[in-house]
Amino acid sequence: MTEPLLKIDNLHISFSTRRGVVEAVRGVTLSVQEGEMLGLVGESGSGKSVTGFATTRLLDAAGRVTAGKILFRGQDVTKLSGDDIRHLRGAAMSMIFQNPRSALNPIRAIGTQIADAILTHKRISKNEAYAEALELLRAVQIRDPERRMAAYPHELSGGMCQRVMIAIAISCNPVLLIADEPTTGLDVTTQKVVMDLLAAIAAARGMATILITHDLGLATRYCRRIVVMEQGRLVEEAAPKRLFNAPQHAYTKRLVAASPTASSRIDDLVTEEERGPYVEACRKPKPPPAPGTPPLLVVHRLVKRFDQGAAAVADFSMTIAAGESVGLVGESGSGKSTTSRMICRLIDPSEGDIVFDGQAIGHVPARDFHRSPFRKDIHMVFQDPNESLNPRFTAFDCIAHPLMRLGNLRGGDALRQRVEECAQRVGLPADLLPRFPHQLSGGQKARVGIARAIACRPRLLVLDEPTAALDVSVQAVVLQLLDRLRREDDIALLFVSHDLNVVRMLCERTIVLRNGAIVEQGESRALFDNPKTDYTRELVEAIPHIEIETRLATAAL
Amino acid sequence: MVRAGRRFVSSLPALFGVLVFTFLLMRVLPGDPAVFFASGPNAGKEEVELIRKQLGLNKSIPEQLTLYLYDVGRGNLGRSMMTGQLVTKDLRERLPASLELTFTALLIALVSAVPLGVIAALKPGSIIDHSVRLFCALGVCVPTFVSGLLLIYVFYYLLGLAPDPTGRIDVFTSMPPSRTGFLMIDFLIAGDIDGWWAAFKQLILPALSMALFVIAPLARITRASMLVSLGSDFVRTARSVGLSWRHVVVTYALRNAILPVITIAGIVFSTMLGANVLVEKVFSWPGVASYALDALLSSDYAPVQGFVLLMASLFVLVNLAVDVCYGIADPRVTIE
């Protein structure tokens, strides 16, 4: 075996913050061979990016390598002078970042940005640099590259921006490419295309690549070797197949379990010990609905037009029975959120009717709906747990709020008891209740959000992408919690998501939405197994499954 | 361009509002201009009536307003009692003085604020950062009239470095043929370097005392947006491909950071135009603001109304200019 291209040896990195020193990386050792694609996975905050930044010396001013070595072609990167490292960057190693749109200079034409990178390392004329830039745009398969040279990032889609980012990164033929979550933030269909392209380019040019991701599926698909990080430590290193079939470390096990696959069910997502109470609930047979019971919610030909322009929602009809769960999927901008907000009576529909429990509520203006007796029967859980909690309310206040407003509890022991009960039902430790949102983790915030939603025992819970911002392991727990609540309390769920895997697991029925109109609906499993429309099919195919048969992009080697 | 035009049209109601509001505000002023100006040693009731008739004050307020709007529509802003001139003429003569002063002050402020903001942002929390901050805070806390008087006292009275603070040019230098009204430019066109220098020397103190006051907001916004820009992803990208430090800071960070500075500079410019009353007073600068102040104190309606209308129009124009600049500097705005 030859000397590895990159060898990280017992790396320690710490940040000085106001809460004192944070150790972000605590002894990472790994190596990358020339031409190899290495996967670096782990949940959020595990130190993946920091490791990558340390390698290119792009750490924040607050961060410092406290111990260890980063040997790149035998040179210790941590000891290089500013100028030397600058010559290395771009020319020998470069990075691709998450969220390509913000990673590109918004007011500089993309051709110029690529040329900038080229001119830094090559002594060639401007025109030659532009010519090379054009070549690169071709290489990353941007259509109509001549015209795109003068385009600005905002004129390109996210996927195209990521291609430009790749073009910049490979402009000087580096030998090492660090791709930090190159596809998060892109929608599912683009994700796949971009990753394929990246893998192909890396293979063609013989570049070693570190693929940083929290998506185990993605890593298994493209990498031969995967290292798993947890809390700044490297916990496992293995080939994808072995990692999946026989995870060694407890953390890896949990990670593997939580990653949804084409066939997994909700109770597969969590490890044995976490499963306990859930299974109980699942075992309880669901009583069949009494014949002739009217459905809980009937939505009839709902239309929503905003100030001007086309309708955001056009002709939307659906029903939900008590205790049923319905998924609502569709690409971004298809009107999912608008629909759910109308159903929650937060905004007024332009046309159509909403009948809840036999009573029409669609015509009560949203402005006055807070006085309606049904207000406490319909509640909502919001997309991003980070912004769904009032920063000035403690967790307790958040949960208590609906109880005080709608449940007629005006403080005192009764309230406290109810809040604690809700918290306990969503698995939120009572000692977290006095904390403010910024003192809680994402998963904890999500739980507070759900506890608040169920506090008044609503009969319909609308969930607008409640797990989109969460790690897989947290997502798994939340999903399970929701499913359990539905079964225990007979709450009807309307689940909005663009993650089809999740919808399939959680929902009995699914509605596919496009441009505000329903394109397909039906039993979840049937719908996903053989979609009737192309649109649905595209959506389904783009889901990154963990395929045990790893497609090796670097097979050429 | 279309966008600029649309914006201009959409600001016309605001201009109209300003016009009517000023008109009414002036009528609310308890002073009666006729009485004030009829202050000859023997002015009697007749004379007051005479002036009142001259000013059209004998009519009812709605009638006056209609007449005024009609006049404004024809480009006639009335006549100033103070100078005895048409307000349009007065303003036309005095506006270049104010503009020249304000532009120069803004230029000085920008030239010093942007580098200050940038170096502060490059080392946030450092001693340099704090010094810049302190300097800016000091600048903004000295009222312009105090700094103006002090500058005069030191540079004119004590040191004799500056020429006498009596306007745009000392009386012994002859004025250049007026082309633009901006002396700095007119002298250059006329090729009169001595004259240019004389005018420049007159300009520098008032411009400085105004600039001192606005350096702070400009430097502050530069620092803030530079910090944002330096911490942004695209600067990290630029660094990750090894661009030189200068390239990163100037081409990538600064060019993006300058966008909010343009907006603030526009606001600062229009506030300065109105707020330089004090500086104009202290330096006997023949500008529009001191003209309006005198008119206000003597309840001379027409000049005050004309001035406010002028300022409001300038405000609209400056905003428009800022928009256009922004549009040039930032390719994104056209789609929004």
Added chain:
Amino acid sequence: MTAALRHSMWILRGNPLTGIAATGVLLLVLVAIFGPWIVPYDPIASNVPEALLPPSAAHIAGTDQLGRDVFSRLIVATRLDLAIAVSAVSMSFVLGAIIGSFCGYAGGRLDRTVGRFVDVMMAFPLFVLAMAMVAALGNRVENIVIATAVINLPFYIRFARAEVNVRRNLGWVEAARACGESHISVVLRFLLPNILPAMAVQISLNLGWAILNAAGLSFIGLGVKPPTPEWGIMVAEGARFISTGKWWLVAFPGLALMLAVLCFNLLGDGMRDILDPRMRT
């Protein structure tokens, strides 16, 4: 709460100026409260034979045209100046924040109408507007306060509007609605408290500005009436004596004015840092 305190301490260590400014503001407030009891001389009583004395042990900041002790006047003026600034700023803040929040939250026609109105006000040369208002209403303290408040108002409206506008679609706002809050209570009880910290910065900066504004009005003769001690008037009066070398008449009030404005500005700056999420790690 202790976390907030700790956070502030951390900021202070990184930025000692803020600490100094905060101490300065505290001192100003103390002086404003206790000033009249600690001054060595009656700030109003004239003593013409001792007029225009330079600073000495007896009169550490000299005496003015009427032989009044400049130092005593400065100290006593603190209360009035702070009162003007605080009341003007709080008036425009309360009004501006409420109007702005409702506009930002409601959007649509209300927003556009108020926006137009704000445009009209912004298009006014504001200092001239203040002058005209004081001239029209008479130069009493209340009117100076009102004028200062009015010319600040559009900024607060805009600021509050913008702050609310970015928050109005956040989950927690909708959640509040889903919990049965009416629009009005969402704005007043949820959004307003949340934009307060950001507005605190604005307030602090504005306090300094309001003091300067009052001083400017005094300078052109539209300030508070004599013999009430007020910094701006004292500077304006003192300015007459600069050319005759009686520097203390303008220097000390000018310094007091500067210090107050400086403290408020630095404090505002510092608060901005404390509240800036970027600095929160």
Added chain:
Amino acid sequence: QTRAETLRYVTGASVNTLDPNIPGATRESFAVSLSTYDRLVSFGRKQLNGKWVFDLEKITGELAESYDVSPDGLKITFHLRKDAKFQDGSPVTAEDVKWSLDRAVTAPVLGKNQLLTGSLTSADQFKVIDPLTFEVALPKPDKLALPNLAVVYPIIINSKVAKQHATAEDPWAMAWLKEHTAGSGAYAVESFKPGEQVILKRNEGWNRGTADKAAFFKRVIVQSVPEPATRANLVERGDADLVIDLQASDVQSLEAKAKLKVISTPQYNAVTFVSMNNQIPPFDNVNVRRAIAFALPYDDMFKAALFGRGAPLFGATWEAGKPPNGGYPIPQPVKVDLDKAREYLKAAGLPEGFATTFSFNVGQASTAEPMAALVKESLGKIGIKVDIQKLPDAQMSTQINEKKLPFFIEGIVAWLPSTDYFYRNFYIGNQRWNYSSINHPELTAIAQEARFEPNKVKYEEDGRKLNAIHFSEMPQIPLWQPNQDAVMAPSVEGYTYQFHRQVDYRDLSRK
């Protein structure tokens, strides 16, 4: 021309018209018109306490070579100078004089009201005898007729030129003359920037000066510099040659430095008052007014506000309580005496005092503000609570005109200062200048009578009576006559204090 031949004169206000007759004309405009136009006659000059001041008694010819007054005093005949030419070269004729004086009494101009005080009211009074002789007829012999022709209004305009610019609505060419001159004066206008500066150049053909010569300075720059401290700086640094209207403190310090020539003349035709509106309670009570007269801190005010620069009108002793002479103004036998003031208050039925407002003008702030503070303090001691009101100039004049101010500071000036003139103009009738709104039939009668009193002794007697009434009624309290402080380069000579309280550039020369 050299700097030495140029006079740079800076003032606070600005020139706003070239025709002094235009309503709203400023003092500075008067000064300019005095040298761009000639009048038939002008005032002589005399020395008062070693300073040159204008002499109301001595009327000399300007455009008129000489004049005769008919024995009955009803006719004044002017003989025009044969060599007098307008600035465009045409000779000055009696026709021009007639047109100009007609204009002054008929057109809507400022001069009308002034000339009235000299019994000059109608065009019928003016007659052209021949091209060089001109006659003015009077309905009654009037001492002030001739002096009135020497003030700034009755300028002699080149009627041919003016008529060319007259229109049907504007037969007197008011609009054109506002911005142009058509005179025969010592200076011609080189450039005129309203509100900023006027530059005058010498009219070489003018010979109406003291020694039949043209004026000394080739060029006069009249510039407005609003900030008085800056004006002081300018003259101190030698950038300006002559400055008036400085702050008392600046003059004091300039005088102390003794580098410049400081000529301080009490404005003997002006008076500064504390006025009370005699119609508004409690000032309608004479005892209240007297109480105030004895409660004002005269000395402190004089020192603090004026730095002692002026002629005090307080602290006199009148033997047997009788006015020592019939002049106006006359120092009053008052001084601060709080006990006496309290007695008067008690007599007025207000032993506890009362509350009132005391107003002054923003433009006057530099002197009025310390005065007001002192007044407030002193009156506070006898229980009168004073609220100080600082009013923008236009508001102050409006409120005075509407007789709404109870208690305020004001000043008066008379171009033709004689006792009856003062009393008639400032103490009679429901008009603006009657600041105290006094309505005293006896005073009115005596003043009207004195106007046409040819006998000097009787006139003096009338004056004494008026002064006695003034003191007993105390409608307003004369404080002082402020100095006109002219500060000039040591080389400037010939400065004379003029009736319009401005500088007559024609008087000046450089050593």
